[in-house]
Amino acid sequence: xxxxxxxxxxxxxxxxxxxxxxxxxxxxxxxxxxxxxxxxxxxxxxxxxxxxxxxxxxxxxxxxxxxxxxxxxxxxxxxxxxxxxxxxxxxxxxxxxxxxxxxxxxxxxxxxxxxxxxxxxxxxxxxxxxxxxxxxxxx
Amino acid sequence: xxxxxxxxxxxxxxxxxxxxxxxxxxxxxxxxxxxxxxxxxxxxxxxxxxxxxxxxxxxxxxxxxxxxxxxxxxxxxxxxxxxxxxxxxxxxxxxxxxxxxxxxxxxxxxxxxxxxxxxxxxxxxxxxxxxxxxxxxxxxxxxxxxxxxxxxxxxxxxxxxxxxxxxxxxxxxxxxxxxxxxxxxxxxxxxxxxxxxxxxxxxxxxxxxxxxxxxxxxxxxxxxxxxxxxxxxxxxxxxxxxxxxxxxxxxxxxxxxxxxxxxxxxxxxxxxxxxxxxxxx
Numbered sequence: 434x435x436x437x438x439x440x441x442x443x444x445x446x447x448x449x450x451x452x453x454x455x456x457x458x459x460x461x462x463x464x465x466x467x468x469x470x471x472x473x474x475x476x477x478x479x480x481x482x483x484x485x486x487x488x489x490x491x492x493x494x495x496x497x498x499x500x501x502x503x504x505x506x507x508x509x510x511x512x513x514x515x516x517x518x519x520x521x522x523x524x525x526x527x528x529x530x531x532x533x534x535x536x537x538x539x540x541x542x543x544x545x546x547x548x549x550x551x552x553x554x555x556x557x558x559x560x561x562x563x564x565x566x567x568x569x570x571x572x
Numbered sequence: 573x574x575x576x577x578x579x580x581x582x583x584x585x586x587x588x589x590x591x592x593x594x595x596x597x598x599x600x601x602x603x604x605x606x607x608x609x610x611x612x613x614x615x616x617x618x619x620x621x622x623x624x625x626x627x628x629x630x631x632x633x634x635x636x637x638x639x640x641x642x643x644x645x646x647x648x649x650x651x652x653x654x655x656x657x658x659x660x661x662x663x664x665x666x667x668x669x670x671x672x673x674x675x676x677x678x679x680x681x682x683x684x685x686x687x688x689x690x691x692x693x694x695x696x697x698x699x700x701x702x703x704x705x706x707x708x709x710x711x712x713x714x715x716x717x718x719x720x721x722x723x724x725x726x727x728x729x730x731x732x733x734x735x736x737x738x739x740x741x742x743x744x745x746x747x748x749x750x751x752x753x754x755x756x757x758x759x760x761x762x763x764x765x766x767x768x769x770x771x772x773x774x775x776x777x778x779x780x781x782x783x784x785x786x787x788x789x790x791x792x793x794x795x796x797x798x799x800x801x802x803x804x805x806x807x808x809x810x811x812x813x814x815x816x817x818x819x820x821x822x823x824x825x826x827x828x829x830x831x832x833x834x835x836x837x838x839x840x841x842x843x844x845x846x847x848x849x850x851x852x853x
Contacts, residue, residue, distance in 0.1 A: 446677070447670075453666045457662050460852055463654075464640070465655065508600045515609055516615055526627070530624075533629060540632065
């Protein structure tokens, strides 16, 4: 608070508005370009699209918090007490997306138990029967 | 460690103890502002939980609807404009965030007229955003028949040839590749799943997409929309208070406007991530 004067503040608002609008348009443009909507037959690699989207969104979030919410001008202790807890989200994202893809694998196993593979080797019939027996017991 | 630095360290430690022992604001922020920040933090964790749940469910199913295909309508009966409408919505919300900053700045100058003007602009922006969202929901519910439990948007997992047309974009004899997307329409109130011959020769009908897509979309964008709505109500109340001169007497640079502003920017901040996961990824 009070670290920027009125005229500078007005400039930051205009700059922020244009910047955020530009970044949003850039995101949509990259998404459409990468998926072949702009130039037919032209695609960008998926990992590049995802990385660009996440990077640009994090930048937008940073700008909104730093300038619009004035976090840049607050006391260091206040900023840390707000931002540090979000480190937990890194764990949450990794753990739950990992878990999610595992649920997907389990759904596939339930749908077609005869295609269950263990460590890359296709199981023989007796092993499959064992698995099915255990499943029935569980049911 | 030299003696000087030791003394300096002791002095800063003493200063810290003094600043935390009461009667002062060590974070140089009032109680109200501080608590608004911690409320925002906890709310951010709620949204993070929802969005991560979206990610986990999306990772757990083999197909997921393509956002460029789902969100391609524009008012006036236009289709085939992927993501354009939602970009407009996003811009409206960003603009309302910018006008909110202006309201806070005018408040710091104790300019009552300026605060009221920019708060009203913010309310206009927020209402426009909510209106856009209502239109989008209406499009999905009424025209495209997506509900909490049925999701007619999906993608093919195999290649094949359609055996019938759907009267919209599909004609009998059209071929498709894995990953091609479709929308199952309703004909006379009944689902019209188009039959096709898959590459292995078997004859199947278009399958519905993962129902989690619909329920997560309505739930998360609905929860965000609810935040916008409550934000608008609070903004309206504060605007009336400002106009009545309630904050002139407090002589604290319209701090109440600043606190409400924090909440409003937070709504914008969350939209950045909702926009990311639902529309861009």
